[in-house]
Amino acid sequence: MTTDIKIGKHALINPGCIISHDCRIGDxxxxxPGVSLAGWVTVEDGADLGVGAVVAPRCRIGAGAIVGAGAVVVRDVEPGATVVGVPARR
Ligand SMILES: CC(C)(COP(=O)(O)OP(=O)(O)OC[C@H]1O[C@@H](n2cnc3c(N)ncnc32)[C@H](O)[C@@H]1OP(=O)(O)O)[C@@H](O)C(=O)NCCC(=O)NCCS
Structure with missing residues (x-):
């Protein structure tokens, strides 16, 4: 069960994604495919998360940021940044 998710306009959510409670997903x-967002994650407008990326609770993915395939985000990602790896780094 999950609750209180907000999804913006024209957001593309591919098969197999997990979006946990209290997430905010921008336009x-x-x-x-297979992206996992823990609780209280915010993904700002235009951000792009690659296949299988994982985002830890309460992290914010800044507008226009790119998260590489398979990355594990454990800290906020600055707007426009590209991060890869485990843990995800610029
Ligand atoms: C992160 C990403 C955007 C980078 O693309 P790019 O700028 O073209 O980067 P390159 O392929 O030139 O790779 C640059 C370096 O980053 C590394 N790298 C690229 N993607 C990586 C990833 N996901 N995880 C770890 N390292 C990665 C490459 O191995 C390379 O390292 P090197 O310089 O030591 O050889 C891309 O690799 C990616 O992961 N895209 C996700 C695509 C996806 O899942 N789309 C889903 C569509 S529905």
Whole structure:
């Protein structure tokens, strides 16, 4: 069960995504297949998360940021940044 998720306009949520409670997903976001968002995650407008990316609780993915395939985000990602790896780094 989950609750209180908000999804913006034209957001693309591919198959197999997990979106947990209290997430905020902005406009024109792309969540690749199998992306997992823990609770209280915010994905700002236009951010792009690659296949299988994982985002830890309460992290914020800044507008237009790119999260590489398979990355594990444990800290906020700055707007426009590209991060990859485990843990995800610029
Ligand atoms: C992160 C990403 C955007 C980078 O793309 P790019 O700028 O073209 O980067 P490159 O392929 O030139 O790779 C640059 C370096 O980053 C590394 N790298 C690229 N993607 C990586 C990833 N996901 N995880 C770890 N390292 C990665 C490459 O190995 C390379 O390292 P090197 O310089 O030591 O050889 C891309 O690789 C990616 O992960 N895209 C996700 C696509 C996806 O899942 N789409 C879903 C569509 S529904």
């Amino acid at each position: 024109f976001v792309n969540l690749g």
